[in-house]
Amino acid sequence: MAQAGVSANRLELLQIADAVAREKAIDRQVVISAMEDAIQKAAKSRYGSENEIKAEVDPKTGEISLARLLEVVEDVTLEATQIALAEARRKNPAAQVGDFIAEPLPPLDFGRVAAQNAKQVIVQKVREAERERQYDEFKDRVGEIVNGIVKRVEYGNVIVDLGRAEAIVRRDETLPRENFRYGDRIRAFVYDVRREQRGPQIFLSRTHPEFMAKLFAQEVPEVYEGIVTIKSVARDPGSRAKIAVVSRDASIDPVGACVGMRGSRVQAVVNELQGEKIDIIQWSPDAATFIVNALAPAEVVKVVLDEDAERIEVVVPDQQLSLAIGRKGQNVRLASQLTGWDIDIMTEASESERRQAEFAERSATFMEALDVDEVIAQLLASEGFSSVEEVAFVEPTEISSIEGFDEDTAAEIQARGREHLEKLEAELDAKRKELGVADELLEVPGLNTAMLVALGQNDVKTVEDLADCATDDLAGWSERQEKETIRHDGFLDGFGLTRPQIEDLILAARVKAGWIDEADLVEEEAEIEGEGEAGAEPEATEAGEAPAADDASAS
Incomplete structure (x- = not known):
């Protein structure tokens, strides 16, 4: 191919360039540039690699021109690539230091080895261009x-x-x-x-959840047009899948649209996925409703949500337990992936046992802390009191109104509760001092002694240590690994603090440590509030359209 390029038939060179460009689907100029590089390499091997040689192929005529480039300098140190300013000006009066002078070279006759090397250069450059074209074509797909x-x-x-x-x-x-x-x-x-x-x-x-979503978009016109939206997909590839759908048009049933007449639409997807069973589920903005739907075909009696931990307890009838869990835990695992919540499933019997155990535990705590008999402790537990703090600091009337109690009994119980808490507080304070937690941490709003002990056990002992903490350090965090969510505990887990409360704690510590100026903080909050109010004004002027916008966002 390279030998044809230096023969008398210059048009043949351009024909080769055109043919390669068409075959590899790359730009013709890229092929011509590759040929120029190849001729340049061959010329360097002929005239000496120390020379700076430039080859050009005329894209219209196929004419090859070779030239040696010489840099214009004051003092020549490399004769092969440099030329003195005085000599350069004899060739070009306008030459300046730093310019390049091109000296034409005679046409080059390729030897067999030079032609082979030139061919390799062209092949390599064309291959690189082809790879770049492939990447550009598919990176957006x-x-x-x-x-x-x-x-x-x-x-x-x-x-x-x-x-x-x-x-x-x-x-x-x-x-x-x-x-x-x-x-x-x-x-x-x-x-x-x-x-x-x-x-x-x-x-x-072929196992990616999005593959299934795209297959439904191909089979279901409503999905393709955006009337029905696929909210999430969870797959156990080749075995079973769950897909959550919602419609923004109240007249269209999203589940029915995806199933199709006599199941024709969903069957087309099932056939493509080698018989993978697909549960199509109605999505709901309400987490509890969505999770109940996701656990179908199992029936759910009751749910208890913990929104902070994104965890839900689901109570099912005893005979439905195996159906809710599914073979090898498949049903609950897919429901968990679909909803993004950790799901604990228990039967009515086991939930009842757990509640009885909690009741017995609270009763025992009240008996020990308040020094009362079992009947009084059980009365307090059955009235909904869950901790000694609640008993000690509620309005006295809430205790005296319990059947069989009077004001004196309520006052005595509360006094015992406070005495118990003071004793606990003294023990915790001694432990805090033993751990070396600084007294000034007590001045940070939102912290109590029990929290300081927990921080001290995790080497957070000064205001600066707390100011240096990230929210995840204190609140913990969750991450998805493969097909399950793994929870990492924080230093203040178990104290019932929300993430915003923990962020406020850290901010307060940074103010106390002098890292942030409180005046700047107040100013910043005022600015944010001002921006929020400014952003709310347009909505107020379009109150008539607000319900439609709400409906759209809910769907």
């Missing part, structure tokens, strides 16, 4: 479904020919018991495109 033909299978990884590129479906991204052979058609989801040394790598998946 992440999140799409593509169709291809299986080119080969290597150790369970499927190499797919996409026409103008090659992609890979790794073994863990294929469905279980799914076998592909050369020539099979394959449909998959583009989940990543990366630049790698050997060219762009296009990664496909």
Whole structure:
């Protein structure tokens, strides 16, 4: 190919460039630039690699011109690449230091080795351009479904020919018991495109949750048009999946639209996914309702939400327990992935046992702390008192109004409660001092002695230590690992503090430590409030449209 470029037939050079550009789907100028680099390399090997040589191919005529570049300098140190200013001005009177002078070189006759080297350079440059074109083409197609033909299978990884590129479906991204052979058609989801040394790598998946969502978009016109929205997908690839859908048009049933006439639409997706069973669930903005829906087909008797920890306890009838959990925990696991909540399932019997155990524990606590008999302790527990603090500091009438109690009994019980708490406080304070927690931490609003002991056990002993803490250090955090949520405990877990309260604690510590000026903080809060009020004004002028906006956001 390179030898044809330096022969008398210059047009042949341009024909080769055109043919390569068409075949590889790259710009013709890229191929011509590769040819210039190849001729440059061959000329350097002929005239000496120390020379700076530039080759140009005229894109219209195919004419090749070679020139040696010389930098204009005051004092020449390298004769091969430099020229003195005086000599340069004889060639070009306008030459200045730092300019380059081009000295034309005679046409080059390629030898066999030079031609081979030139060919390698062209092939390499064209390959790089082709890889860049592939990357540019597919980097914006992440999140799409593509169709291809299986080119080969290597150790369970499927190499797919996409026409103008090659992609890979790794073994863990294929469905279980799914076998592909050369020539099979394959449909998959583009989940990543990366630049790698050997060219762009296009990664496909048939197990990705989004693959199922995109399949529904292809099969269900309402999803494609945006009338029905897929809120979330949870999959156990090849076995079972749950998909949450909601409609922004009250007249369209989102579940029915996805199922189709006699299940035709959902069946098309099931067939593509090798028989994977799909539960289509109505999404709800109310977390409890959504979770109850997600646990279908199991019936739910009662739910108890802990919104801060994103955890929910679900009570089901005794005979429904295995159905709610599912084979190998599949049903509850998928429901948890779908909703983003940790779900604890218990039967009515076990919930009743737990409540009795809690009642007995509270009664025992009151008996010990208040020095009362079992009957009085059980009366307090059954009235809803859950801690000694509640008993000690509620209005006396709340205790005296309990049947069988009077004002004197209530006063005596509260006095005993306060005495017990003072004793506990003294013990905790001694432990705080023993841990070396500074007294000044007591002045930070929102902290009590029990919290200071917990902080001291985690090496937070001064105001500066607390100011240096992140919210996650104190509140804990959750992270998704593979298919489960792992909870990391914080220093102040168990004290019932919300994240905003913990953020206020840290801010107060930073003010006390002198890291933040309180006046600046007040100013900043006033600015934020002002911005909030300014932002609210347009809504007030369009009150008539507000319900429609609310409906849209809820859906």
